[in-house]
Amino acid sequence: MRVSLSTDSITNTKADLLIVGVRSLRGDRDKTFGAVKKAMGSGFEGVLKAEGFEAKSGQTLKVPGRGRIKADFVLLVGLGSGTPTERAARKLAIRACRAAKRQKSAALVLPESTPEMVRAATDGFVTGVYRYTDYKTGSRRPKGGLKSAALLVDDKKRGDLRDALNAGKIVGESMNLARDLVNGPPNDLNPLTLAETAKAQAKEHGLQCTIWNKAQIKKAGMELFLAVNRGSAIEPRMIHLVHKPRDSKGKVVKADKKVCFVGKGLTFDSGGLCLKPGKSMLDMKCDMAGAAATLGIALAAARLNLPVEVHAVIGSTENMTGAEAYRPGDVFTSLDGKTVEIINTDAEGRLVLADCLAWARELKPDYLIDHATLTGASMVALGPRRASLFCNDDDFAAAYGGAAETADESFWRMPLDEDLRGMLDSHIADLKHTGASWGGSITAALFLREFIGKGTKWCHLDIAGPAFIDRTHGRHPKGGTGFGVATGVSFLEGL
Numbered sequence: 001m002r003v004s005l006s007t008d009s010i011t012n013t014k015a016d017l018l019i020v021g022v023r024s025l026r027g028d029r030d031k032t033f034g035a036v037k038k039a040m041g042s043g044f045e046g047v048l049k050a051e052g053f054e055a056k057s058g059q060t061l062k063v064p065g066r067g068r069i070k071a072d073f074v075l076l077v078g079l080g081s082g083t084p085t086e087r088a089a090r091k092l093a094i095r096a097c098r099a100a101k102r103q104k105s106a107a108l109v110l111p112e113s114t115p116e117m118v119r120a121a122t123d124g125f126v127t128g129v130y131r132y133t134d135y136k137t138g139s140r141r142p143k144g145g146l147k148s149a150a151l152l153v154d155d156k157k158r159g160d161l162r163d164a165l166n167a168g169k170i171v172g173e174s175m176n177l178a179r180d181l182v183n184g185p186p187n188d189l190n191p192l193t194l195a196e197t198a199k200a201q202a203k204e205h206g207l208q209c210t211i212w213n214k215a216q217i218k219k220a221g222m223e224l225f226l227a228v229n230r231g232s233a234i235e236p237r238m239i240h241l242v243h244k245p246r247d248s249k250g251k252v253v254k255a256d257k258k259v260c261f262v263g264k265g266l267t268f269d270s271g272g273l274c275l276k277p278g279k280s281m282l283d284m285k286c287d288m289a290g291a292a293a294t295l296g297i298a299l300a301a302a303r304l305n306l307p308v309e310v311h312a313v314i315g316s317t318e319n320m321t322g323a324e325a326y327r328p329g330d331v332f333t334s335l336d337g338k339t340v341e342i343i344n345t346d347a348e349g350r351l352v353l354a355d356c357l358a359w360a361r362e363l364k365p366d367y368l369i370d371h372a373t374l375t376g377a378s379m380v381a382l383g384p385r386r387a388s389l390f391c392n393d394d395d396f397a398a399a400y401g402g403a404a405e406t407a408d409e410s411f412w413r414m415p416l417d418e419d420l421r422g423m424l425d426s427h428i429a430d431l432k433h434t435g436a437s438w439g440g441s442i443t444a445a446l447f448l449r450e451f452i453g454k455g456t457k458w459c460h461l462d463i464a465g466p467a468f469i470d471r472t473h474g475r476h477p478k479g480g481t482g483f484g485v486a487t488g489v490s491f492l493e494g495l
């Protein structure tokens, strides 16, 4: 998808599809629509009436340009009254992608020529055309969809608008990469191929990349991580990427802040010996969505050359039922020395994360942030579209919430209830790894907290719901959503 800025007028822009957000049908209240109405000539108002188009929020109408304007078709999208926001700009772009059947090129009239609108419309176009087609063959592979989009602005040479376009493109592409990884079938997307993809992407975008194999993970002492891997025929991998900012000559410069992202990378979660029922297992290729978001954020940070040092640490394995699989009742020693009694082998994510967090904290980051499809309980608490945010620092939580607002992703802060910590006390080891049945996302977070060390500002994002969805919703298609990438980037930009 090519997105560019253009100063063409509404009537002169040549495109297969022109998208116009409409605030009011009265030309004196809505100048853009006024211009369209004038150009389309008599009969146009009759068409609007016949089709019942009243510019209500979300209403759309696609009409042919009939040579009255240069575009072949016009897509009118009701914005409702009120000042249009950057969200409206993104929605217009996504609507355009869905409405374009045979149209290849689009032109979008931005409600305002601001960097925020340009960025949102650009990420909207880039993510709006996304379809996962890797496993469709021959004529079954869809060919349709927009190939290019022009954003109509008042000055296409403005540096701030060009930067915004570039940022929107990078965030959109990073979300799409995360979606691809989540959608990848687990027989092909396994810890080894995930690590290869990370390595190739790191090389392409100039990040340092270290991949740890099983022997190296073992040598480091990550027994909890390895316990989860025991039942799998495929080796685990730990992936570590680093972005360091560079000056205009390409020399690495010192950053004021260091942020470390950690991601759960279960390429398949069968539940282990505590096997999941078939229906719940079906979606479990999505259990590496935290790793995908982590990777997407680090790559975007590097491509944007953000002035922050960014680390991405990913623990990747399958959770399977092989002869050597770990069992309920087993006890393992974590990287930081605490012994852990295994209760339910389906609570595997927190074990992998515990060792990765304990390793990451030694990097001494200013902020430690983990993404994980960790608990069904998070979805029970907040529904399937919102992620749980656990944080041990109020300012940090507020900053992350603000970034989510800007990025248009939904989180909700959840409590790290001290009261529930007792549920993790074990009879025979230092800790049990699951609590009782209630408050499952909270006890999971409390378990992780045991491994972040003293004084680390830490945020745990349980993205089990929004990382993978069963039908198209809002800006996302069915399947992997790339949830978390936009907020992570926005948080880094705000530092």
Ligand code: BES
Pocket: 269, 287, 344, 346, 347, 348, 349, 373, 374, 375, 376, 377, 434, 440, 464, 465
């Ligand atoms: N990967 C799952 C959580 C999950 C559920 C992600 C649904 C996405 C959609 C996780 O490993 C898991 O199985 N958690 C258990 C924990 C329980 C055994 C304490 C759960 O939520 O049931």
Ligand code: MN
Pocket: 269, 271, 345, 346, 347, 348, 349
């Ligand atoms: Mn599980």
Ligand code: ZN
Pocket: 266, 269, 287, 346, 348, 349, 373, 374
């Ligand atoms: Zn899992």
